[in-house]
Amino acid sequence: MTIETLILTQDGWNTLQTFEDTHEAQLVTIFGDSDTIKEAQHFEFIKQKYPKAHIIGCSSSGNIMGNEISRANLVVSAVKFNQAKVVLHSIDFQKGDNLQEVSKNLAQQFELDGLKHLFVLSDGLDLNGSDLVAGLNEVLTIPITGGLAGDETRFEQTWIIANAPAAQNRIAAVGFYGDSLHISSGCFGGWSEFGTYRTVTKSIGNVVYEIDNEPALDLYKKYLGEYAKDLPHSGLRFPLSIKKDEKDLEIIRTLVAVNEENKSITFAGNVPEGFSARLMRSNIDALIEGAAQAACSIKKHNSLAALGLVVSCVGRKIVMGQLADEELEALTHELGDNVHLSGFYSHGEIAPFEHTIKNCEFHNQTMTLTVVYED
Secondary structure, three states, rough: OOEEEEEEEOOOOEEOOOOOOOOOEEEEEEEOOHHHOOOOHHHHHHHHHOOEEEEEEEEEOOOEEEEEEEEOEEEEEEEOOOOOOOEEEEEEOOOOOHHHHHHHHOOOOOOOOEEEEEEEEEOOOOOOHHHHHHHHHHHHHOOOEEEEEOOOOOOOOOEEEEOOEEEEEEEEEEEOOOOOOEEEEEEEEEOOOOOOEOOOEEOOOOOEEEEOOOOHHHHHHHHHHHHHHOOOHHHHHHHHHEOOOOOOOOOOEEEEEEEEEOOEEEEOOOOOOOOOEEEEOOHHHHHHHHHHHHOOOOOOOOOOOEEEEEEEHHHHHHHHHHHHHHHHHHHHHHHHHHEEEEEEEEEEEEEEOOOOOOOOEEEOOOEEEEEEEOO
């Protein structure tokens, strides 16, 4: 495997790492800010440079390159495999569509023979992440990772590239094929729970109306105190931990919208009725350690150049501020310099738990990592 890196800044395109024949690239990833990535001219430039490659990408809440958050408007990685191949499919949807059926239809486009892993990028606003992964899990039996496109903290527009200029309301996926590939993933949070356990007493999908029979928004504001005036933005600092039974692993949910009229809260993924819920808050050292734990889950196959796809939640970036690079440095420290890290800060993450029979779960506020090695 050989990897080339390009960045787009105000001064134009700059190649940081290169290989001899760009026509041989099979996969290109693009991560960038919303205002830049949606401009078709940038996709056309990449397509002309890598004419045989499948191109996938999304808007972000921060572009990851190596062990730091890049200041570049676009971060591009082009990959040439030795023996493996990749296949890209995408599907569009409308607001109100059955997302479980939509993602199921996307998964059914992939030939299953030889499929080792699926990496998924999706619109980060007009869908329910839980429904997205439910459809994928219904069809596939291989590990699935990825994330929802970001938009800083504006929550206005997110964009997906899938062998075409960026579009909204799109889901794209790359399937990795070949016996030469060795792919593993890690997922970890690092948030601390506080307050008492409460019960979700009224919810529909990802919209919560009541917790312990009280209006959900009123209860949330009471806990947030001075931060309540900055909702929904400040909700990124206080995610919700939910689980069905005491023995279950908790799943983190991030607040994405509030409704002052009916006192409801909309989260990025489902929060089912009857689940236990508890607020969470940050501890920066624990968040950085969480990133290291995600990297520790990776099964290191060799010391050759490898592709590391990083998807971390925008809430982590906000809380850590200038220390955000330290969670990326923790990845490099655990994985080594041979793993080429590229990725983005997201509105939601897709990855399996380390000990689970499901192919993937929908997460918020986690650091997720996928590393692709090749013999």
